[in-house]
Amino acid sequence: MTAPLPFDIIVLGAGPAGATCAATAAEAGRRVAVVDEQPQAGGQVWRAPMGGFPGKGDADQASGDALRQRLVTSSATRLLGHRVWSVVRTETGYRVDTLGPDGPTALEAPSLVVATGAHERVVPFPGWTMPGVIGLAAATVLLKSHGVVPGRRLVVAGCGPLLAVVAAGLVKAGAEVAAVVDIAPRSAWLARLPAILGQPRLAARGLSWALAVAKAGVPMLSGHGVRRVEGGAAVARVVVGPVDAEGAPADGPERVFEADGLIVGHGLTTASEVTRLLRAEHRFDRLRGGWIPVIDGAFQTSLAGLYAIGDGAGIRGQAMASLSGEALGWHLAGRRAEAEAARGRMAAATPFSDAMAGLMAERPAQVRAIAPDTVVCRCEDVTRAEIDAAVAAGATQIDQLKHFTRCGMGPCQGRSCADTVQELMAARLGTTREAVGQWTGRPPLRPVPLGEVIGAFSYDDIPIPTPAPL
Ligand SMILES: Cc1cc2nc3c(=O)[nH]c(=O)nc-3n(C[C@H](O)[C@H](O)[C@H](O)COP(=O)(O)OP(=O)(O)OC[C@H]3O[C@@H](n4cnc5c(N)ncnc54)[C@H](O)[C@@H]3O)c2cc1C
Incomplete structure (x- = not known):
């Protein structure tokens, strides 16, 4: 297996949350790698102009440029244009496998920060x-x-x-x-x-x-x-x-x-593929975008060394994403006073963030009004009637529904339809979202050509169990 590059901290996602966290921790002396599939940092709200387009020259562009410049000036290693397709827990922390413009790259670190943002609903x-x-x-x-x-x-x-x-x-x-x-x-x-x-x-x-x-x-x-x-x-x-x-x-x-x-x-749903793949604990929170990782006061999930910030920890918007990145960056650098100050600013921004999240939260009655012949999972062309039929045939858990209908098995892996499908299933069963559960996270996190990622592995990497004594 390709030897992974060692870091103190790997940050997955270079939006306002991830890029701020990476720059803050790197400026404070930690060895940080920040990975994003986009060719430039900035995430969704501060996306950089591409393909010769000069940009709109607005406040978002200026904020994005400032963050991109800060990241360049910091000592953080930037892996941009790198799709993260696998994340595994190791004895010493986490291994992250990416596919970038020059092929596969592996990274390892005791701390992994998930700042993967949101998906649209x-x-x-x-x-x-x-x-x-x-x-x-x-x-x-x-x-x-x-x-x-x-x-x-x-x-x-x-x-x-x-x-x-x-x-x-x-x-x-x-x-x-x-x-x-x-x-x-x-x-x-x-x-x-x-x-x-x-x-x-x-x-x-x-x-x-x-x-x-x-x-x-x-x-x-x-x-x-x-x-x-x-x-x-x-x-x-x-x-x-x-x-x-x-x-x-x-x-x-x-x-x-x-x-x-x-x-x-x-509205938006939390991009929780990585924390689900790692089997961290999650809870359902409609206001925050559905299933979100459970985190403590220092953004740590139920797994040691695994952190979640920004919209990837629950929909809160750009201001909170940036502040959570700053607070965690300081925390991981051992700078408690600065981390505490950033958390204080998060508290002040919470009412606004809650107000916006409330306007975007899923409305169950809207979902339940979907007509039977309307396609719900567009990757696999599954209609509401087919979802109802699978429930009538005995599916009680969301993973069973996937087996019955292929819902969520297409190229988007349920990123677009999960929230709606789970709500419909809960409605049909007359039960809660918690009771039907969420889809189990599976690799690859992003579609990747096997021929390209296989180069990072050899037959020696395949664990072959010791034969049982005769
Ligand atoms: C499509 C979209 C457009 C939006 N536009 C706006 C807007 O115009 N204004 C506004 O206020 N809010 C917008 N939002 C909301 C916005 O996402 C947040 O308020 C804010 O950007 C959250 O910051 P973040 O750092 O948590 O996540 P994001 O900014 O979403 O950053 C997450 C980053 O993680 C990367 N990533 C995720 N998974 C992987 C992977 N497997 N491999 C590699 N990289 C990965 C993504 O490429 C992305 O750059 C938008 C949301 C979406 C989904």
Whole structure:
């Protein structure tokens, strides 16, 4: 087996949480490696422009540039463009296997920090797999990294603060926004106003996005959701209608918007593949994005030396991600006072983060209203009716459902549908999310060509048990 490169700390993910943690610990003298599959650090919110696009020149780009520069200046070893496909526990800590531009690389360290961020949740509706429908979070990537607008006349729908981010970005880029459709009623935003105003800088940014959209004359519908997309080969119309406080369709007139694209997202779920693979303890927390690793006051999971921060430890947003990275970086460097100070700043930012997380949290009634013939697992084309049938046939655990239907067995390995499938199963069984459980984590964490990763191993690495005495 290729000898792993030794470090004190391996940080998995170079978003605001991971990059801040890596830079802080490296600046304090620890040997740190930080790994990310993206070609540049910054994570989702501070993604770097790519392919010749100069970037939008906004505050996110400036924050990302500053973090990238800090990482370069620090002594941290940066493995960017490296997909982490395997993580195992060893006698001395953790081994991480990556596949990068120059082939496989292995790393080992007594401490592993999981800062893998979040996945986007889209609750299915008729037409959601049609060409021209893309995720709300995915749209931020197109806008930030490539300067691409995914259509000429677009409906922006779903919930949470990314609605305003994307709609304002589209208006600025010259696209026509046919409507912004928010599941949350206005009262849900008003109830969170004190928490929002507690972070004046973030509140001002949010207000500037909303004003830009209003100034462009875009209709904004609150308490509405997408009923269906019509078109066939591509999006032609988006039909929306009122929803109740839980996000389920409610009585009231439908509205039809002519559009060639729909950008839709219903919040984020924690990317917990690594902590699940390592069999760390998890708990279900709807507000924080579903199943999240259990961590203590120093971000340590139930496994010694395994830490989780940022959205990878529960959806809390960029400000909390950066602060958790700073707090853990200081902690791992043995600098208690600095770690404590960062944790204090996290406490101050919590009401805002909770307010935003609440707007993006899964709404069970919305999931339970999915029609029987709607595809839920798009990788394996599994409908809601097939999930219900598997439960009727005796599946009681989420791993059994996978065996019955192939749900979650496709290229995304359940990253897109897990939350929805588990909610549907719990609903059908009349039980809790805890009772149906979560999918067992399995390698590879990312799709990798076997021929390329096999180079890191030899037959000697295969454990052959000693024959039993005759
Ligand atoms: C697609 C998307 C777009 C978003 N856009 C915005 C936005 O515009 N504004 C906003 O406020 N919030 C946005 N968010 C929310 C945002 O993720 C968080 O608020 C914030 O970025 C969290 O920081 P983080 O460091 O915890 O995680 P992230 O920023 O998500 O960073 C996690 C990093 O881990 C890496 N990673 C994960 N798994 C692996 C692996 N197996 N191998 C190698 N690398 C891996 C990822 O490439 C990523 O760079 C977005 C979320 C998503 C999912």
